Amino acid sequence: MLLCIDCGNTNTVFSVWDGAKFIAIWRISTSHLRTADEYFVWLSTLIAAAKLDLDVTDAIISSTVPRVVFNLRVLCDRYFGCRPLVVGRPGCVLPVAPRVDLGTTVGPDRLVNTVAGFARHGGDLIVVDFGTATTFDVVDSDGAYIGGAIAPGVNLSLEALHMAAAALPHVDVTKPTQAIGTNTVACMQSGIYWGYVGLVEGLVRQIRAERGRKMKVIGTGGLASLFDQGTEIFDSIEDDLTMHGLVLIHGHNKELEKL
Numbered sequence: 001m002l003l004c005i006d007c008g009n010t011n012t013v014f015s016v017w018d019g020a021k022f023i024a025i026w027r028i029s030t031s032h033l034r035t036a037d038e039y040f041v042w043l044s045t046l047i048a049a050a051k052l053d054l055d056v057t058d059a060i061i062s063s064t065v066p067r068v069v070f071n072l073r074v075l076c077d078r079y080f081g082c083r084p085l086v087v088g089r090p091g092c093v094l095p096v097a098p099r100v101d102l103g104t105t106v107g108p109d110r111l112v113n114t115v116a117g118f119a120r121h122g123g124d125l126i127v128v129d130f131g132t133a134t135t136f137d138v139v140d141s142d143g144a145y146i147g148g149a150i151a152p153g154v155n156l157s158l159e160a161l162h163m164a165a166a167a168l169p170h171v172d173v174t175k176p177t178q179a180i181g182t183n184t185v186a187c188m189q190s191g192i193y194w195g196y197v198g199l200v201e202g203l204v205r206q207i208r209a210e211r212g213r214k215m216k217v218i219g220t221g222g223l224a225s226l227f228d229q230g231t232e233i234f235d236s237i238e239d240d241l242t243m244h245g246l247v248l249i250h251g252h253n254k255e256l257e258k259l
Contacts (some may be wrong), residue, residue, distance in 0.1 A: 003080060004246040005072055008109065009091045009132035014043065015243045016054055022243060024052060028113075032067035033226035036074035058086035060092075062108040062242065085253055087112055087246070095252050098145040109242060110137045111145055116245030117218050121236070124214065126207055128200055130232075131157060131222030136203055138211070140248035149203055154196055154223055161188065175229050198232045204233055257259045 002017040007030055016024045026046050028034075036044045049056055059076040061084050063069050076084040085092045087108040091239075097114060098106050109129065114137055117127045123141035126148075128134070128154060133156070136149040152160070154173055162170045172189050179194050181187030208215050219227070220241040228237050 001054055001056050001058075002247065002250055003076065003084075003085040004250075004256045005059065005063075005084075005095055006109070006242050007065055007068050007072065009064055010066070013243070015246075015249050016052075016056065017243075022240070024050060024054075024186070025243075030065055030068060032065060032071075032225050033089050034068070034071060036071045036078055037074045039071065040079045056080040056082065058082055058250060058254075060087070060246045061085070062087040062112050062183075062246060064109055085250060087249060092249065093253055093256060094249065095143075096143040098167065099140070100145070100147055106145060107135070110135060110148065110244035112242050113137055113220065114139050114145040114245075115239045116238075119244070120238070120241075121216050121218060122256070124216065126204055126215050126217045127241070128204075128217060128219050128221075128224070130154060130223040130227065134196070134199070134221075138207060138215075143191065143228050146205070150206075151199060151203075152213065154192060158188075158192055158194075161192075173223060173226065175226060189226065193227075194231060197227060200227065201231055201233050 004017060006013045010030060013025050014026045015022045028042060032061045039159050061069060061072050061080050072128045073084055088111065090094060094111060100106060105113055113129055115128045117125050118139050123139055125139035129136040132153045134151040134153050137147050138148045138209060140146045162168055171185050173192060174189055175193055176190045177185060179190050181190045204217055217233050217236045219237045224237050228234050
């Protein structure tokens, strides 16, 4: 079985792939202070509660937080007896190398989403990921990551608004019934929701214009389905895109080992 670990700035997701499907998915807040032993105690408790008999033989990690990678590697080595692949590190080969400026480091999550998006939808693709940051990943016709855009995440923007303006409360992200708010909370929710819809539509329009071709748009991340309700820009919403990409990258590297 394959243990897939997707570590983002806010949450870390652990999934177990049995060769045909994901049989378990767990989420924990990301912390560089969490040790390998703490990860294992947490994981083993959940495994026992789910009454699963897991035989993990391989692991792959995608992490946008470099400081957590060491303890995740120790977790895989010490408790599962396997050396994990780490996306973006030497030894982990992508199906198609990214084409960006020389010396540029591309976020592992963006590379993984590119691989998964291309496998499911082909090239000429824009992947919009609603995470701590809202990222736009452009996939060329051959599956190469060729760049994109990074905007502040929805919750990050809300938190900044609350912190910087003393009179403004903290509000939840929701789709307002109308754009014109009649109280402070409604005004903030409208600004965030419809503002981000405009951001997505505007950037997609600009990317398509620069590429000069029709491009599919895929949404992923926790808030993708919510923003899909306010626009027709998305061709598909896929919550499991990153995990699917990890499985594909692991499989690609296993095939290379056989050559």
